[in-house]
Amino acid sequence: MEEMLKQELGTSVLKRTRMGGGGCISEGVAYETDEGLVFVKMNRESEARKMFDGEFASLVALYKADEVRVPKPIKVLTNPEGGAILVMEYLDMRNLSSYSAVLGQQLARLHQQNAEIGQRILKEQQSIHRDSDLNYVDKFGFDVETCCGYIPQNNAWTDSWVQFYAQKIEEQIQRLESEYRDKGARELWSQILPSMPKLFDGLDIQPALLHGDLWAGNVGQLSDRPVIFDPCSFYGHAEFDLGIANMFGGFNSAFFNNYFNVLPKQPGYETRLQLYLLFHKLNHWNHFGSSYRGSSMGILKHLVKELQKR
CATH class of the missing domain: 3.30.200.20 (Phosphorylase Kinase; domain 1)
Structure with a gap:
């Protein structure tokens, strides 16, 4: 080799x-x-x-x-x-500490970059001076499959974020049914799916380039800046990256405060955060077994209750 x-x-x-x-x-x-x-x-x-x-x-x-x-x-x-x-x-990294706030700001700028490109293209359509290098992505997905852990994700380009994300959850539940013969997640998900668009009422979701697996073990820092690694990227809703960032800890308040200084929280964020945590809980259930069943089912039950209120 x-x-x-x-x-x-x-x-x-x-x-x-x-x-x-x-x-x-x-x-x-x-x-x-x-x-x-x-x-x-x-x-x-x-x-x-x-x-x-x-x-x-x-x-x-x-x-x-x-x-x-x-x-x-x-x-x-x-x-x-x-x-x-x-x-x-090779990057000589150590654990993220002093650059948490910088990472929050930089991640938010990454998440808003594609939308800003779209705005620039719209303005330049009215001008004779155009930047031919600008490339706005107007769909959700990615050019190739990416793996969160070892499980591949179907990143086929889709016009609707709700449709794209629902398919991500569907793939996880299908795998649970196949590997564990467990029907519990399916029963609750079938109650959530028809009403899931309600969680996005009033939002203008533009595709953002995501890391895809942004937990504390996939970040670090150099002597002068933060680093992220082990990505499984796709273009999706910016909030998705914050789901697993809240799952294991490791990101302090400075990280989140600086992120939201650039991209402020939108109404309904806390409930959507649970929806995005769900993918990672199910993914961990599929990777590591039924120790993640309880927390996965807890999120599903919480989302059922939240949607019943709407």
């Missing part, structure tokens, strides 16, 4: 360092090369190439947006020993 990696990177030096990392899904190793340090993620599962292709595309989109620092993606390779490899820039 290392000989193939050496050839693909075009480097005469490929030396493992003591630095590395990884999580519950993939292993990570840092290597010295002719061009400096790179970080290599490895996964030997049969679907690893799809997972890494999605992460690569996510990193490319976030890197181009240039609002929040991410590792620069380099290559995705099929591992001759099985699975796949994702190569990216």
Whole structure:
């Protein structure tokens, strides 16, 4: 594997360092090369190439947006020993602490960037001076499937956010029915789905480029700025990223205050936050088992009650 990696990177030096990392899904190793340090993620599962292709595309989109620092993606390779490899820039990170407020502000700017591009294009339609590099995304989805954990997400482009998000929940529930033969989530979801549009009354939701899995374990900082990594991006409602940000803690009040200074809370935010937490609870149930059943069912029951009031 290392000989193939050496050839693909075009480097005469490929030396493992003591630095590395990884999580519950993939292993990570840092290597010295002719061009400096790179970080290599490895996964030997049969679907690893799809997972890494999605992460690569996510990193490319976030890197181009240039609002929040991410590792620069380099290559995705099929591992001759099985699975796949994702190569990216190595960043010497530590846990997020002093840059929480900055991250909140930068994340909000990322989330509003596409809408601002749309406004600029609208203005330039009335002007003879136009910026041909502007690219507004007017649908919800992404060009490729991305994996939240190891579960792929169907990111087919959709005109309606409500429809797109409902499909994300539907996929999770279908998986629960298949893997666990559990009908409880389906029974409650069937009560929520017809009334779900009520949670978005009065909102003008424009597609925002999202990280997709923004929990505290996927953020860090350099000496001068925050960093986000391990994305599973798509274009969706900006509030979606705040769902899992509220799930495990790790983001302090400075993060949220600075985020909402840029993008103020909209009416009904707290209930929609539960709706977005639901995806991640179901996703964790599918990944890690029935220890997440109780909290998933609790959110579903809460949403049923909230919608009955409307």
